[in-house]
Amino acid sequence: MSEMLTITIDGVQCTCEKGEYLYDVATRNGIWIPVLCRSDAFEDHRACCRICIVEVEIRGRSKVVTACVYPVEQECTVYTKSEKILEERAVIMALLAHRAPESERMAEMNKFMGGTGFDRLVTIDNEKCILCGLCVQACNSLGTGAISTVLRGTEKKVDTPYDKPSEFCVGCLSCANVCPTGAIEYTQTDKTRTIWNREFDLLFCEECGSLMGTPEAARHAVGAEGEVPTVCDTCRKKKLANEMMQTYRYV
Amino acid sequence: MTEVDQASRIAEIIEACPADQRFALAALQDMQHAFNYIPEEGLSALAEHLGCSQAHLYSMATFYKALSLTPKGDHIIKICNGTACHLRGAMNLATELKRDLGIDPGETTDDGAFSVELVNCLGSCALAPVMVVDGTYHNKLRVEQIPGIIETYAAQGAEEVAAHD
Numbered sequence: 334m335s336e337m338l339t340i341t342i343d344g345v346q347c348t349c350e351k352g353e354y355l356y357d358v359a360t361r362n363g364i365w366i367p368v369l370c371r372s373d374a375f376e377d378h379r380a381c382c383r384i385c386i387v388e389v390e391i392r393g394r395s396k397v398v399t400a401c402v403y404p405v406e407q408e409c410t411v412y413t414k415s416e417k418i419l420e421e422r423a424v425i426m427a428l429l430a431h432r433a434p435e436s437e438r439m440a441e442m443n444k445f446m447g448g449t450g451f452d453r454l455v456t457i458d459n460e461k462c463i464l465c466g467l468c469v470q471a472c473n474s475l476g477t478g479a480i481s482t483v484l485r486g487t488e489k490k491v492d493t494p495y496d497k498p499s500e501f502c503v504g505c506l507s508c509a510n511v512c513p514t515g516a517i518e519y520t521q522t523d524k525t526r527t528i529w530n531r532e533f534d535l536l537f538c539e540e541c542g543s544l545m546g547t548p549e550a551a552r553h554a555v556g557a558e559g560e561v562p563t564v565c566d567t568c569r570k571k572k573l574a575n576e577m578m579q580t581y582r583y584v
Numbered sequence: 585m586t587e588v589d590q591a592s593r594i595a596e597i598i599e600a601c602p603a604d605q606r607f608a609l610a611a612l613q614d615m616q617h618a619f620n621y622i623p624e625e626g627l628s629a630l631a632e633h634l635g636c637s638q639a640h641l642y643s644m645a646t647f648y649k650a651l652s653l654t655p656k657g658d659h660i661i662k663i664c665n666g667t668a669c670h671l672r673g674a675m676n677l678a679t680e681l682k683r684d685l686g687i688d689p690g691e692t693t694d695d696g697a698f699s700v701e702l703v704n705c706l707g708s709c710a711l712a713p714v715m716v717v718d719g720t721y722h723n724k725l726r727v728e729q730i731p732g733i734i735e736t737y738a739a740q741g742a743e744e745v746a747a748h749d
Contacts, residue, residue: 469639478637483646494642495624495653501637 342411349405354378356385356400359413366413367422367442369429369513370465371401375474378402382465382513383425388412397421423448429463436461436514461516464489468508468517477501477553480508480529491517498531503549538565540572593618594626598633605636608644612651620656620699657692657699659737661717666705668712673727677715678702680730697738 336351342364349358356378359366369382380402387400390410397418400411412418427448430439434456464482468491472480479502483492493499504526509517519528526533526547533547543565545551551561562569597618601611611630615622622645631638645651661681665674678689681700685693689702708714711723715733722733 472639473637478639481637481639481643483643485647494627494638499639501639 338405338408340405340409340411343413351406352404354401355387355389355398355403355405355411358405359387359400359411364413366400367446368401369463370467372467372471372511374511375470379466379470382429382463384422384429386418386422386425388415388418419446422446427451428454431456433457433461433463433514433516435459436463436516439463439514461514462491462512463514463516464491465513466491467511467513471507471511475503475505475507475553477503477505479503493529496530499529502529502531503553504528504531504533504547505550505553506546538568539563540568541565543567590619590623591625594623594629597626598629601630601633603633603635605634608634608636608641609648612641612645612648616651620660621652621654655692655696657696659697659718660699660701661715662701662703662706663689664704664706664708664712664714664716665702666709666712668709669705669714672712674702674713676727677713677725677730680727681734684731684734698734 337348338351339346339348340358341347342355342359342362345362345364347358347362349361356366356368356371366385366387368385370379371382371385372378378401380399383399385400386397387403388395388411389398389403390412391407395412400413423446426443426446427450430436430443430448431451431454433439439461466482469481472478479499480491480493482489483494484490493502506519506526506528509515509519509528517528519526521527521535524535526535533549536545536548536551537543538545541564545562545565548561555561564572594615597611597614600614601607608630611634612622615626615630619626627641627645628638631641634641642653645653663669663674663677663681665678678700682688685698685700687693687698687700689700692699706714706716706721708721708723711721713723713725715722715725715730717733717737722729
């Protein structure tokens with residue numbers, strides 16, 4: 334086991350392993366730090382939204398760091414709600430909210446953090462995206478790699494190559510689910526789902542009829558050689574339990 | 585360049601590139617150099633060769649200004665808009681080109697003969713204003729000289745077509 338450290342976060346004594354991320358230590362001890370571009374689903378974090386900034390004081394010197402990627406290397410005192418942090422965070426939040434004026438969650442968070450001003454800045458119409466890139470990370474981690482950030486500067490956006498329906502997209506909705514601002518839109522009817530301009534059929538469980546996603550996503554999950562499941566996880570477990578009961582009748 | 589030529593050229597470029605993601609930009613530059621743009625087939629073939637996603641390469645190709653995803657003209661005119669050239673009237677050159685060719689910087693003429701680009705600095709500030717056509721520097725340019733230069737290249741293009749036939 335690696336070295337243990339004791340740090341103080343907002344006056345609370347917290348024990349952690351050396352090298353653990355500050356955000357993880359704080360959440361484990363019930364201290365809330367706001368985040369946008371961080372997802373528990375991934376091991377490496379992006380640290381691009383900068384909402385999770387906190388003040389770290391080591392030997393009397395304090396600095397501002399992003400908690401989600403700051404490894405605790407020595408004993409320190411952390412302030413997540415100091416005046417300086419609240420002020421700086423409000424500015425970052427206000428700027429992000431200004432970029433994504435259509436996102437309800439961003440507006441809500443901005444209101445909560447009291448970010449005001451910046452009315453002189455031009456907002457982007459119909460924009461919900463803050464370009465954190467979580468969706469791209471999710472798509473890549475699945476091995477589909479259907480979306481990426483395209484262009485740069487003020488024109489930067491998340492899109493499929495050539496703005497065309499991607500042949501690699503499996504319609505799994507990972508990108509939409511991981512998005513912190515609800516920027517990735519999709520529509521779903523009884524039989525089809527449309528995302529990134531591509532229409533997918535839906536796959537239903539043969540036993541209970543519950544939704545299992547798309548045939549493409551199921552195929553991607555088991556690989557080219559694997560057998561695509563026809564029943565959902567719950568039904569599969571039930572079936573297995575029944576079979577076991579039949580085999581070991583008196584257990 | 586015919587489609588067969590293009591396909592074999594793409595195959596050549598990809599074969600010369602080691603199958604590692606870090607060579608992606610080099611291969612994209614080779615393609616840009618060979619075709620004056622990066623064809624869609626080239627991008628997907630390269631993605632397969634390097635074992636990365638097409639979206640990743642597309643992201644790179646849209647990020648770098650030196651790479652283009654739309655076909656460029658036979659002659660590429662670069663107008664320097666660095667500080668020195670800008671002060672010495674680079675934008676007047678752009679206006680003159682607009683008058684002669686009917687295109688703004690970043691566009692290509694309908695017949696595919698010329699593309700006009702605005703670049704940031706060509707490193708020849710002492711010769712401002714500078715315009716580079718197909719790698720040839722035209723320096724200390726005056727607006728009146730532009731129609732002549734365009735004509736030379738247009739005639740050159742016509743000769744090449746005649747030689748081909």
